[in-house]
Amino acid sequence: MVQVAVQDYGYGNARIRAMRQRLLDNTFYEGLVELDDFDRMVQLLQQTPYKDEIQEAVLRKSGAAAIDEALKLNLARTFRRVLSFMSPEGQALVSTLLGRWDIHNIKTILRGIHMHIDPEEIIDSLLPAGELEEIELDELAKQEDIKGCIDLLATWGISYGRPLTKEVATYAETRDLSFLELALDKYYFTYSLRRVRMLGPNGQKAQDILQTQIDIVNLLTLLRLQKSKQPEEEAKRLYVPYGREIRFEQFLALAQKDDVDDLIDGLLTTTYGRILEGAMMKYIEHGSLAALERALETHFVQKGAGMSKGDPLGVGIAIGYIWAKHNEIVNLRIIVKGRTIGMPEKRIREELILV
Amino acid sequence: MEEVRPTRTELLQRRAQIQLADQGKDLLKQKRDALLIEFMSVMDETLRLSTELEKAVAEAQYALAVAKAVDGSIAVKSVSFVTKGEVSMEMSGTKIMGVSVPVVTKGESPLRSSFKRGYSVTGVSSRIDETAEKFEKVLDVIIESADIETRLKRLGEEIQKTNRRVNALEQVFIPQLKEQVSYIRMTLDERAREDLFRLKKVKASLEKKRAAM
Numbered sequence: 001m002v003q004v005a006v007q008d009y010g011y012g013n014a015r016i017r018a019m020r021q022r023l024l025d026n027t028f029y030e031g032l033v034e035l036d037d038f039d040r041m042v043q044l045l046q047q048t049p050y051k052d053e054i055q056e057a058v059l060r061k062s063g064a065a066a067i068d069e070a071l072k073l074n075l076a077r078t079f080r081r082v083l084s085f086m087s088p089e090g091q092a093l094v095s096t097l098l099g100r101w102d103i104h105n106i107k108t109i110l111r112g113i114h115m116h117i118d119p120e121e122i123i124d125s126l127l128p129a130g131e132l133e134e135i136e137l138d139e140l141a142k143q144e145d146i147k148g149c150i151d152l153l154a155t156w157g158i159s160y161g162r163p164l165t166k167e168v169a170t171y172a173e174t175r176d177l178s179f180l181e182l183a184l185d186k187y188y189f190t191y192s193l194r195r196v197r198m199l200g201p202n203g204q205k206a207q208d209i210l211q212t213q214i215d216i217v218n219l220l221t222l223l224r225l226q227k228s229k230q231p232e233e234e235a236k237r238l239y240v241p242y243g244r245e246i247r248f249e250q251f252l253a254l255a256q257k258d259d260v261d262d263l264i265d266g267l268l269t270t271t272y273g274r275i276l277e278g279a280m281m282k283y284i285e286h287g288s289l290a291a292l293e294r295a296l297e298t299h300f301v302q303k304g305a306g307m308s309k310g311d312p313l314g315v316g317i318a319i320g321y322i323w324a325k326h327n328e329i330v331n332l333r334i335i336v337k338g339r340t341i342g343m344p345e346k347r348i349r350e351e352l353i354l355v
Numbered sequence: 356m357e358e359v360r361p362t363r364t365e366l367l368q369r370r371a372q373i374q375l376a377d378q379g380k381d382l383l384k385q386k387r388d389a390l391l392i393e394f395m396s397v398m399d400e401t402l403r404l405s406t407e408l409e410k411a412v413a414e415a416q417y418a419l420a421v422a423k424a425v426d427g428s429i430a431v432k433s434v435s436f437v438t439k440g441e442v443s444m445e446m447s448g449t450k451i452m453g454v455s456v457p458v459v460t461k462g463e464s465p466l467r468s469s470f471k472r473g474y475s476v477t478g479v480s481s482r483i484d485e486t487a488e489k490f491e492k493v494l495d496v497i498i499e500s501a502d503i504e505t506r507l508k509r510l511g512e513e514i515q516k517t518n519r520r521v522n523a524l525e526q527v528f529i530p531q532l533k534e535q536v537s538y539i540r541m542t543l544d545e546r547a548r549e550d551l552f553r554l555k556k557v558k559a560s561l562e563k564k565r566a567a568m
Binding site for chain 2: 103104108114122124125126176177178186227228230238240289290292330333334336337340341
């Protein structure tokens, strides 16, 4: 094992740069989009770093589901590999950002237990790419009830147990899981921001990513609030604090807007106004908020992947790689799934985010 | 042919039966025509709903595939765990031209807002949200279709049953009765001719005797 100093990013960054070289480029995506035959797609993917995972996944699943499984396995392994190269500070920062996978996993477990889903099925829907290990997730999924799961998190000293413990009474009263999920989301951002703020200039980069993520979450909430005309109390409850640009008062004012046009007009003073304005034509054409969400996601991915530029000795290289890698996985999923269901090539290309 | 007694009473009975069967046939034909009119209007509605259902299912499946592609199967599956719910509907019955048909009335609409599906919107993409919405729409159309399709099925069955009855009267029962009437008539005529012949013979014999005296 390589020993690195607390703040030394040199070794890790060198390894990650090498991994970055193996990321698939636009020419590869183009080649894959043009293939009609699923078997040829698999053949082409087997010439990439996904070969091992594909061979492993086809033993358990078939068709597009096997590719999906392979991509999932590859993502979890790659993120763990990245963490293994990092200095302690880098590990703390990157694993904080990867905490969103922990949130996904905890929510999935809570949802599964809430609906009495078989633990095996719950485990199949997890992606151990965060700080929580596979073995811990398995144990959580096997709990009989929500209370047992939250108690176990608290017993292990996992901080995500705290917001859940606070809200478990509301859940017991209402049987509404959304209270626990919202508390978990808010806690993740607050806790992560607190964690990265203590880590100096490198923490600043992670903070920037987290705050942009908070803004995007708030913007998507606003779009849904506008669509279903919810009362102000609901808007207050759903606001996630400490974002980069969207403040509480602005959020409440925007939540009262009559239509999406007005909402976007109210955002023109922020970075997101122009992005959403640019996606409005597509929104009108498809009548779907997904068009606006994809525009925000593109901004977020480009921002995350762009972190590696101009930061040869900081955590930016790792953050940039993680975002680029995740985006590559999403792009491959879009192409493979899209071709399988007969999605037009034009639509597939529109959905891809190229960084 | 069933055993028929070739008597005048039997002839009158058979004629009355034919008249009754004719009336019954006409009534059944009227019922069938009325059912057909009802059937055609229900058919139009069923076709409309079936097209709507086909469209809703195609849109929902496409949205699901896009959500699985962009957000990943695990994210979609995770949300699907919690979006399970109940569909409420009321079942009652009514009669159309004497045919009992069930009436399915929607209770609470299966269409829910993003804020009522049991997950927090802060962690779920709008693609998954819209997929859930589209499948709820499918459910809504299915409930509507259930009512109209059952109505169409019952009406169709009743039309078939009525048609079979009309056919049985028209092609079996009435022709049989008519055949029996004609048999009785022929037999009675035959008897009448025999009687006449016998009477003529007796008369001729009496006249012959009278001439010999």
